[in-house]
Amino acid sequence: MSFENVIQYFIAGITTGSIYAIVAIGFNIIYNTTGIINFAQGEFLMLGGMISITLVQFVPLPFAICAAVLITAGAGYLLERTFIRGIKNPTPLRMIIITIGLSILIREAALHIWDEKVRSLPYFTGNEITSIAIFGAHFSPQVLWVLGTSALIVVFLNFFFSYTTTGKSMRACASNRIAAALCGIDITKMVSLSFVLSAAIGALAGCVISPITQTQYDCGTSLAIKGFTAAIFGGMGSSTGAIAGGLIIGIIEAASISIIPLAYKDAITLTVLLGILIFRPGGLFANGDASSKVDRP
Amino acid sequence: MLRIRNVVAGYGNLTVIRRASLHVKTGEIVTIIGGNGAGKTTLLGTIAGINQSREGEIFFDNHDITKLSSDKITSRGLSLVPEGRQVFSSMTVLENLEMGAFIRYRKGEKDEIISDIEKMYRLFPILESRKHQQAGTLSGGEQQMLAIARALMGRPKLLMLDEPSLGLAPIIVQQIFSIIKELRSFGNTILLVEQNAKAALNIADRGYVMETGHILLEGTSKELLENKDVQRAYLGKEYRRINE
Numbered sequence: 001m002s003f004e005n006v007i008q009y010f011i012a013g014i015t016t017g018s019i020y021a022i023v024a025i026g027f028n029i030i031y032n033t034t035g036i037i038n039f040a041q042g043e044f045l046m047l048g049g050m051i052s053i054t055l056v057q058f059v060p061l062p063f064a065i066c067a068a069v070l071i072t073a074g075a076g077y078l079l080e081r082t083f084i085r086g087i088k089n090p091t092p093l094r095m096i097i098i099t100i101g102l103s104i105l106i107r108e109a110a111l112h113i114w115d116e117k118v119r120s121l122p123y124f125t126g127n128e129i130t131s132i133a134i135f136g137a138h139f140s141p142q143v144l145w146v147l148g149t150s151a152l153i154v155v156f157l158n159f160f161f162s163y164t165t166t167g168k169s170m171r172a173c174a175s176n177r178i179a180a181a182l183c184g185i186d187i188t189k190m191v192s193l194s195f196v197l198s199a200a201i202g203a204l205a206g207c208v209i210s211p212i213t214q215t216q217y218d219c220g221t222s223l224a225i226k227g228f229t230a231a232i233f234g235g236m237g238s239s240t241g242a243i244a245g246g247l248i249i250g251i252i253e254a255a256s257i258s259i260i261p262l263a264y265k266d267a268i269t270l271t272v273l274l275g276i277l278i279f280r281p282g283g284l285f286a287n288g289d290a291s292s293k294v295d296r297p
Numbered sequence: 298m299l300r301i302r303n304v305v306a307g308y309g310n311l312t313v314i315r316r317a318s319l320h321v322k323t324g325e326i327v328t329i330i331g332g333n334g335a336g337k338t339t340l341l342g343t344i345a346g347i348n349q350s351r352e353g354e355i356f357f358d359n360h361d362i363t364k365l366s367s368d369k370i371t372s373r374g375l376s377l378v379p380e381g382r383q384v385f386s387s388m389t390v391l392e393n394l395e396m397g398a399f400i401r402y403r404k405g406e407k408d409e410i411i412s413d414i415e416k417m418y419r420l421f422p423i424l425e426s427r428k429h430q431q432a433g434t435l436s437g438g439e440q441q442m443l444a445i446a447r448a449l450m451g452r453p454k455l456l457m458l459d460e461p462s463l464g465l466a467p468i469i470v471q472q473i474f475s476i477i478k479e480l481r482s483f484g485n486t487i488l489l490v491e492q493n494a495k496a497a498l499n500i501a502d503r504g505y506v507m508e509t510g511h512i513l514l515e516g517t518s519k520e521l522l523e524n525k526d527v528q529r530a531y532l533g534k535e536y537r538r539i540n541e
């Protein structure tokens with residue numbers, strides 16, 4: 001393999017990998033505040049993509065994306081409000097079944113609203129054939145949009161969770177629900193907020209990745225599996241782990257294309273997922289906390 | 298300030314609190330003593346809104362708080378330091394204190410909060426030297442101090458403490474009791490649950506004795522300390538007399 005090829009695979013890997021990382025962070029935000037693994041996370045990306053593709057026919061791209069993010073965030077709120085909040089006895093298994101059900105519901109709704117056609121947003125800068133050279137390998141500038149947006153999301157979340165009262169109170173909820181309520185924190189609000197936040201960053205990721213991977217009513221499923229694998233890989237609940245997990249899985253996937261046929265790309269992720277679940281259920285960087293959380297349900 | 302009447306509460310089919318009534322007046326230290334499993338923790342949890350009562354009523358500051366959720370009750374100025382050092386273990390000491398003042402950020406009291414954090418550091422100097430450490434890595438006694446300080450950060454009108462001395466070294470217990478006394482001199486009202494009945498009655502104005510979900514006795518601390526049954530059951534007087 002030539003050096004250019006290595007660079008090519010590497011950059012392709014971190015591009016999709018950064019999206020997996022964002023999906024994984026979305027999983028984590030909800031998991032940390034509620035203990036729920038929201039399997040409809042991938043659908044937020046699909047919704048973001050689909051809505052912005054529809055809107056971009058009427059308004060400029062930045063507005064279409066902003067609106068798509070807001071609408072998807074609203075959908076996340078409604079989802080939690082309607083289907084999650086009322087559950088009397090939210091056992092892990094019950095919640096998994098409900099969120100899988102929701103993901104199917106959203107997918108079918110999307111199939112009805114749009115259709116089964118594959119669409120995509122236009123490239124943010126240039127077009128399909130614009131390319132920039134990095135160490136002799138050629139890339140679409142969209143790669144930079146994806147990496148930049150992912151980095152921005154991570155920086156924003158980091159700031160939000162470390163420096164704002166609301167962000168800190170979400171962490172307090174994650175750490176100890178009863179103590180958080182005793183501090184006067186409204187747990188229901190924080191749960192809503194976690195769905196809104198996850199939906200919003202999911203939708204944004206779904207928009208920036210759309211020109212590269214394209215968007216279809218059922219594209220959320222595979223993204224959710226990749227993101228879930230990344231989250232498990234890095235240790236459920238850990239955001240550094242999610243970023244590392246996402247990037248590593250992206251790179252493994254990209255590298256695997258050079259060795260085995262493209263059709264097996266998804267099988268690689270699943271193999272990784274099974275491998276982790278069997279050998280390191282607490283994740284690659286397991287600390288006592290995260291592993292005990294994963295082991296229990 | 299706090300008045301509960303005929304409260305019945307429990308878990309699932311299990312009834313733990315059976316028609317308990319008590320009251321706390323402004324500026325008082327009131328203690329509830331009783332053996333293991335008497336229902337003290339459950340009662341405080343019910344007042345704080347962690348468990349819902351099935352019957353009876355709970356009034357705080359002349360408002361009915363019986364059906365309110367715990368965050369609403371805390372916002373009204375009734376704080377519980379729950380049993381067993383419930384700190385936010387993955388957050389720093391400073392962040393724990395900030396969360397204690399959560400309801401006050403909404404009111405824009407930023408400057409007062411900062412000066413209150415300094416006050417907590419004066420009250421519990423160990424917390425200042427650990428302020429950037431994760432709360433989960435503190436010792437048990439330090440976590441208990443943090444839990445108390447966090448509750449104080451909300452400037453509660455009434456502070457409820459559930460076994461603040463549990464599992465702590467005698468010297469720390471002494472420290473915590475002297476802090477409770479100090480809090481009263483600042484004008485705080487306190488409802489204290491303790492296994493250590495003697496120490497609790499020594500700092501309290503009044504006390505209640507609770508067994509199997511009933512309030513058996515109530516009286517001033519002096520009365521309870523002199524009561525033969527209380528002495529036998531909770532103060533270990535019998536044992537001493539045999540030895541004398």
Ligand SMILES: Nc1ncnc2c1ncn2[C@@H]1O[C@H](COP(=O)(O)OP(=O)(O)OP(=O)(O)O)[C@@H](O)[C@H]1O
Pocket residue numbers: 308311313331332333334335336337338339340380492
């Ligand atoms: N979460 C729970 N679910 C079911 N039963 C419980 C629960 N918590 C407490 N109980 C039961 O309620 C009864 C009273 O418990 P509680 O914790 O209120 O007692 P306590 O007076 O605080 O005791 P201690 O002094 O040991 O802390 C006990 O019999 C206990 O088994």
Ligand SMILES: [Mg+2]
Pocket residue numbers: 337338339380459460
């Ligand atoms: Mg107790």
